[in-house]
């Protein structure tokens with residue numbers, strides 16, 4: 001039986017609907033259980049319910065063979081995982097955002113620029129690539145406040161509908177990456193449990209195409 005890490009929270013509902021469509025319906029509704037492991041009705045997989053940010057570590061260490069993980073979380077974790085499939089849901093963009101007047105001043109800010117983010121590793125890497133020295137403040141949510149109230153010049157965050165930025169007077173200044181839910185796979189499991197993992201990937205691939 002394959003163990004699949006499933007994120008609680010933001011992508012959980014979509015992940016459950018997608019896995020059900022692919023023939024791996026959980027044996028009980030995930031939103032209504034406090035259990036941390038739940039088997040699928042078909043008996044071929046067991047779901048491990050984890051905080052999204054922890055999923056890459058569980059998969060990298062082999063506690064889970066694979067998992068459904070947002071590309072944003074994978075980028076931040078930098079874990080050594082295989083990523084064979086874009087599952088096509090939970091689409092969003094990783095962006096640099098800030099107050100509109102910063103658009104004109106991007107290269108003229110006093111150094112180092114201040115950046116607030118739930119994704120400090122991605123933020124550091126992005127500004128380093130541009131050759132812009134930065135100080136990154138790691139926040140865990142409501143990151144927009146950082147830019148609105150002056151903690152930071154910029155935020156690096158995900159944008160889905162754009163509503164949160166708009167309602168707080170912020171704009172997208174740069175695009176970093178397109179993000180969506182991915183199937184991430186432990187390296188050893190990919191080789192040691194080839195048949196099982198390939199069968200799962202094929203079935204999920206069909207569901208993506210439907």
Ligand code: PRP
Pocket residue numbers: 010140141142143144157158159160161162163164165
């Ligand atoms: C994310 C992100 C933005 C918001 C963007 O936060 O950090 O705040 O969603 O979505 P939108 O473009 O559709 O408005 P999330 O909902 O995950 O909550 P958090 O701020 O508590 O992390």
